[in-house]
Amino acid sequence: MNAIVTVVGKDKVGIIAGVSSVMAELNINILDISQTIMDNYFTMIMMVDFSNASNDISEIRKKLDQAGKNFSVSINLQHKDVYEAMHRI
Amino acid sequence: MLFSPHEIQETIKMFSQEHLDIRTITMGISLRNCSTGSAKSACEKIYDKITKYAEKLVVTGETISQEYGIPIINKRIAVTPIALVAESSDANDYLCFAKILDKAAETTGVNFIGGFSALIEKGCTKGDRKLVNSIPEALAATQRVCSSLNLGTTRNGINMNAVRDIGEIIKKTAKLTADQNGIGCAKLVVFCNSPEDNPFMAGAFHGPGEPECQISVGVSGPGVIHSSIKNMKGASIDEIANRIKKTAFKITRMGQLVAEEASKRLNVPFGIIDLSLAPTPEIGDSVARILEEMGLEIVGAPGTTAALAILNDAVKKGGIMASSHVGGLSGAFIPVSEDEGMINAVEKGAISIEKLEAMTCVCSVGLDMIAIPGNTSASTISGIIADEMALGMVNNKTTAVRIIPVPRKNVGDKVSFGGLLGEAPIMRVSTFTCNEFISRGGRIPAPVHSFKN
Structure with missing residues (x-):
């Protein structure tokens, strides 16, 4: 099962490293990463596979929320199918 | 990346800032096989059927919401218009049916159950009349039950006897729930051309032409x-x-x-x-x-x-x-x-x-x-x-x-x-x-x- 993780906030050192280490901790595989500046905000987009994750989805969300607080960024995880449904016919 | 940053941000904004949500997952359940001569046994059958079919409705809704990151606000149930189900029973009023629907809703954890209803666009049967007369007490005595009446259709015209009577019913419903500003009336809707598959309250019911059970989403x-x-x-x-x-x-x-x-x-x-x-x-x-x-x-x-x-x-x-x-x-x-x-x-x-x-x-x-x-x-x-x-x-x-x-x-x-x-x-x-x-x-x-x- 694939999901898209977005990290939006003020740019600073260590965001990618921090988020990636949370992923590793949860045994979530990162498939793709892109990074850009949108509306003056650091925006990182990750495609991840959470089929073999060590925790269930609500736990994963909690951990990501916590990581977001640590870096003062907002982290969002959304199932890939939601984007597929909305943006692809 | 499969999606552009713009697409991704558009979707996230919809959920986080623009209140996009699934308003309701509504399970429609046919109660046609719950009719019996005894109101008591009909009520038992109704309760058993609803709680069995909708046992996992709420938890499934919550799991999907978590997994997909989509807010799902309400989980609800719509049933066959009770006038059709209760008609063959020995009950003189249908308050007991409203109460059992309320109890089934509470057990399954849904916030509303619709179908304390009658389709009376051309006229009332004895059962329809009992249902209409039971509405004020039913809405005052229950928390989660919603009631609806179809009073007219393009095909059949409008039942003006029922239109006349419903004015009194609405007044009485307001009076019986006066301590809550007449909230009973907020759970009662009258229709012309009512859809039989509407998942939204207060007008949801599971029409006679619908299958045994189905899921509709609002x-x-x-x-x-x-x-x-x-x-x-x-x-x-x-x-x-x-x-x-x-x-x-x-x-x-x-x-x-x-x-x-x-x-x-x-x-x-x-x-x-x-x-x-x-x-x-x-x-x-x-x-x-x-x-x-x-x-x-x-x-x-x-x-x-x-x-x-x-x-x-x-x-x-x-x-x-x-x-x-x-x-x-x-x-x-x-x-x-x-x-x-x-x-x-x-x-x-x-x-x-x-x-x-x-x-x-x-x-x-x-x-x-x-x-x-x-x-x-x-x-x-x-x-x-x-x-x-x-x-x-x-x-x-x-x-x-x-x-x-x-x-x-x-x-x-x-x-x-x-x-x-x-x-x-x-x-x-x-x-x-x-x-x-x-x-x-x-x-x-x-x-x-x-x-x-």
């Missing part, structure tokens, strides 16, 4: 539509309509995704998606504000009906292509108490019941969640209903009335129903009488364009 998203047409100052109406259509498509696709997933996990067939713009009292979740964004100073100003017609049609067009089966009401709701922009318009004197009536000719439902003075006569309420039913009958569309004569309140007062039901200023009602017209009773003949055979 999608909302006035905030998303609103924000999609912001920054379109000076754009032509064509462009506005097109933008709304595209946005409605995206929203409905999300509904379809959730509906398919829920249907698969519950092992129950998918029924329909109802793409309705259902506002809530929260800021940024208002249908009225969309109309104002189109260029009205305030909703109720001249041009309001035309703006609503554009919105309603564009929402339907976008939604229809996005789902394999669209049904229910699908369009824009214009409830007063549940829409922050609508409340504002009433308070500023910009909108009246008469203007709302005109708007119901082009919206998806009707006069919805309107609070009126508690001393309004039963025949005046019946007159308002008759007008609304006539609009539906002649225009071949669903219309409905959900009106609350709030005990001891008058124009200038405000009433709060709490939660999604919101709060409403009491609206002025015409003081001229229609008593003689309503007391005639009888049936309004079906219009000439209904004879299509």
Whole structure:
């Protein structure tokens, strides 16, 4: 099962490293990463596979929320199918 | 990356800032095999069937919500109109049936159960009459039960005996729930051309032509539509309509995704998606504000009906292509108490019941969640209903009335129903009488364009 993780906030050192280490901790595989500046905000987009994750989805969300607080960024995880449904016919 | 940052951000914004949600997953359950001669055993069968079929409804809804990151606000149940199920029983009134529905709703954890209903567009059977007479006590004695009546259709005309009686029933319902501002009336809706697969309350029921059990999903998203047409100052109406259509498509696709997933996990067939713009009292979740964004100073100003017609049609067009089966009401709701922009318009004197009536000719439902003075006569309420039913009958569309004569309140007062039901200023009602017209009773003949055979 694939999901898209977005990290939006003020740019600073260590965001990618921090988020990636949370992923590793949860045994979530990162498939793709892109990074850009949108509306003056650091925006990182990750495609991840959470089929073999060590925790269930609500736990994963909690951990990501916590990581977001640590870096003062907002982290969002959304199932890939939601984007597929909305943006692809 | 499969998706562009812009696409990803658009979707995230819809959920985080524009109140996009699945308003309801509604499980329709047929109770036709629960009829027996004994009311007690019929009630037992009803309870067992509902709690068995809907056992996992709430937990499944919550799991999907977590997994997909989509808020799913309500989980609900719609059942076969109780008048059909209870008719062969020995009960003299159907209060016991309402109570058992309430209990089943509580056990399964849903917040509303719809179907304390009767389809009486041409006349009442003995069972229908018992149900209608039980409505006030049923709505006062239960928390989660919703009631609806179909009083007319384009095909059959309007049952004016029932229209006359329902004025009294609404008054009595308000009186029995007077300590809660007549909230019983907020759980009672009367229809012309009621859809049999509508997942939204208070009018949801599982029609006689529906299968054993099915899942229908109601999608909302006035905030998303609103924000999609912001920054379109000076754009032509064509462009506005097109933008709304595209946005409605995206929203409905999300509904379809959730509906398919829920249907698969519950092992129950998918029924329909109802793409309705259902506002809530929260800021940024208002249908009225969309109309104002189109260029009205305030909703109720001249041009309001035309703006609503554009919105309603564009929402339907976008939604229809996005789902394999669209049904229910699908369009824009214009409830007063549940829409922050609508409340504002009433308070500023910009909108009246008469203007709302005109708007119901082009919206998806009707006069919805309107609070009126508690001393309004039963025949005046019946007159308002008759007008609304006539609009539906002649225009071949669903219309409905959900009106609350709030005990001891008058124009200038405000009433709060709490939660999604919101709060409403009491609206002025015409003081001229229609008593003689309503007391005639009888049936309004079906219009000439209904004879299509």
